[in-house]
Amino acid sequence: MPFLAGEPDGEKMPDLVRFFGSFHPVFLHLPIGIFALILLQELGAMFSSRTAERQETGLFPIFCGVVSAIVAVLCGFMLYHGDEGGAYVGELAERHMWGGLIFAVAACLTFIVKAWTISLGSNPAFYRLLLFGSVGVMGFTSHDGGSITHGSDHLTKYAPNPVRKVLGLEPKAEKPKAKPLEEQLVYADIVAPILDRRCVQCHKPGNSKGRLRMDTYEMLIKGGKEGPAIEPGSAEDSNIVYRVELPMDDDEHMPPEGKPQLEAHEIAIIKWWLDSGGETTMTVAASKPDAAVMEALAKIVPAGPAEEEEKKDDKKVAGPADDVKSAVAALGKEFPGALSFESQQSALITFTAVSMRGNLDDAMFAKLDKVLPHLVTVDLSATKVTDASVAKLAGASQLRLVRLAETQITDAAIDTLSKLTSLESINLYGTKVTDAGVAKLGALPNLKRLYLWQTGVTPNAIADLKAKLPNCEIITGI
Ligand code: HEC
Known part of the structure; x- marks a missing residue:
């Protein structure tokens, strides 16, 4: 399939592809559940001491698992190719696609070998090996899928420190006490979080649309295909402002149509930051926001420490x-x-x-x-x-x-x-x-x-x- 279809190009795809694609999240949980159950049953059979109670898996559950795996993979493939906004493009999405395909093929093989094992009455070792292998690939692939939709740290984000230690992750930093608004850095504390929420998903390492990364200040300056993304000192000359202020139906409007958009107060803050120098060391107090900007800031920085x-x-x-x-x-x-x-x-x-x-x-x-x-x-x-x-x-x-x-x-x-x-x-x-x-x-x-x-x-x-x-x-x- 991947060789026939070539590089995904959502714009060329008919809506029907997107329609089927949207069922991927519905079907993908079926093979996961079915194969998890088969695995449990098989482990039970392996470790149960009483032969009479051994219940090995029959063919039917594996058949259901295989069919649902194939449906999930087909839908996923269409989701990948029908994607217009570019949310599913990148190394991770590609690896997820291959993982899904390998899993579906391995599941088919497992089914065939199981059928042989039953009809010849032979040793189930080879079948088991295939089953464990398939489930392993499935686990790995599911995790990639989760990372695509929820971010790569979707399981560990809220992990307590002892767990983080075991996993070799940095211990969680103590939540910094909210700085009073005046002391906050305009870029790091206010503008960067806006970009993180609305833009970075498509403009980050491994997925940099228009060859533009927006995850750091340096990358904004470096810019993309069209040159620097920001022009410190002038909102008007900054590409990001130009893009977000284009009319909604313009193909170049950012974020692309259908994706969560910047709100008016967020745009106002980004423009104010750029106009007042657009650098990284400026605090709110130093940049002397006027009443309109203060109002916009109040929407973003909800409770100052006093209110808290x-x-x-x-x-x-x-x-x-x-x-x-x-x-x-x-x-x-x-x-x-x-x-x-x-x-x-x-x-x-x-x-x-x-x-x-x-x-x-x-x-x-x-x-x-x-x-x-x-x-x-x-x-x-x-x-x-x-x-x-x-x-x-x-x-x-x-x-x-x-x-x-x-x-x-x-x-x-x-x-x-x-x-x-x-x-x-x-x-x-x-x-x-x-x-x-x-x-x-x-x-x-x-x-x-x-x-x-x-x-x-x-x-x-x-x-x-x-x-x-x-x-x-x-x-x-x-
Ligand atoms: C859903 C994915 C997606 C999101 C979210 C997104 N973009 Fe983009 N962006 C793209 C794609 C795809 C391109 C390349 C096509 C084009 O240039 O229009 C692009 C290109 C750009 C470019 C041109 C880069 C260059 O030099 O060619 C800028 C600037 C830009 N985006 C700004 C933004 C800003 C600002 C946000 C957040 C408010 C944002 N984008 C959110 C997908 C996205």
């Missing part, structure tokens, strides 16, 4: 950890009434300096170091704190509300605030912040309320910010 921690708290419902409790209790003496937990079940803390006002300065605020990661609201209005205290808030990754009204803070404080992506409300009333500083707040995706009354911020800057943060209410008092 919150979820963990929800599960435990045990309330704050003891060390946090004792830290809050200790600080309570110095800051009477200033620190409190959001609720009994919550490890989240609010801090308000209302009762201290002018007495609170940077040195005092520094004592809150231990509880910073747990702070959700911080009110420092009318205190003596400066940019130095605000800089400390960089550690308050869960912060949702911050009041800095009538303090000495300047634009430098906004550099810190603009990285606290969980912020929903900021009060800068009566401070020295300016247009330049406030513009940076456009990077805060969750900001809903911003107080800029009596600041140096001009209506123009506010209009610009409004355009970047359409869901944010900006209170200017004008």
Whole structure:
């Protein structure tokens, strides 16, 4: 069959071939099940001590096994030749095809030899040898088949470390703690996983369509038949962007029609990465995503570490950890009434300096170091704190509300605030912040309320910010 059919070329095949081909996954399990049962029965016969109970396999099961093997192989052959998208092309698919053919032939021979053995009443050794051989080929081939559809590590992917050791695999790395979005590398943490999901199956070693591999950055630069796949610095000039943005009915559209497509936000992220330099060391923070990109990123990086921690708290419902409790209790003496937990079940803390006002300065605020990661609201209005205290808030990754009204803070404080992506409300009333500083707040995706009354911020800057943060209410008092 392979010699007659030549190289597979899905485009030339009629739909009928694809129709039969799609039954391969239905039929292939029959010979596997039947031959597994025959093997068990045969082993039983070999090792059973009582001759009277020996039940050797009859001809009928082997006959069924052979027929189903032939049907499965025929369907598989059609699947291979009818494949348009190129998902089943490559060394692995070829080996799987040969494995299937050899198995079917070996199964036929097993049947014939069994028939002889029965009619001549001869020694079953040769039959057994053939049976074990066939089942061996079948196992090997089935595993290849599984690897084609589910990836080559489909059995060992989730294997525990002791099993991995026995198999000579690298021990599983501890799941790295999810990095906060800002620290993630745009290529390695965000773009590469998108390409892995949607493109690499057809653009990898052993199966590189268009002679293009997309499994590493170097390979993207190297490109394929048409030259480099990406043009760092310009999404417009990058072949991958060109291909994915072609109309769906264009033959060159990627991924090919019928395959899972890139979603709009994924394309937006790839373009943003390429336009902002398209290299591998850039972090999200360094590339200053605008609000639209932040929205796209939020779809991909679902829960930041802050949210995850919150979820963990929800599960435990045990309330704050003891060390946090004792830290809050200790600080309570110095800051009477200033620190409190959001609720009994919550490890989240609010801090308000209302009762201290002018007495609170940077040195005092520094004592809150231990509880910073747990702070959700911080009110420092009318205190003596400066940019130095605000800089400390960089550690308050869960912060949702911050009041800095009538303090000495300047634009430098906004550099810190603009990285606290969980912020929903900021009060800068009566401070020295300016247009330049406030513009940076456009990077805060969750900001809903911003107080800029009596600041140096001009209506123009506010209009610009409004355009970047359409869901944010900006209170200017004008
Ligand atoms: C189902 C298989 C399949 C998937 C998935 C797939 N491609 Fe392709 N790709 C092909 C085939 C086949 C070719 C060669 C034919 C052609 O050039 O259109 C190709 C060619 C290309 C080329 C041209 C390479 C060159 O230099 O000739 C680019 C660029 C490309 N693909 C990008 C992508 C991107 C980006 C994705 C993921 C979003 C993707 N492909 C997903 C099958 C696939």
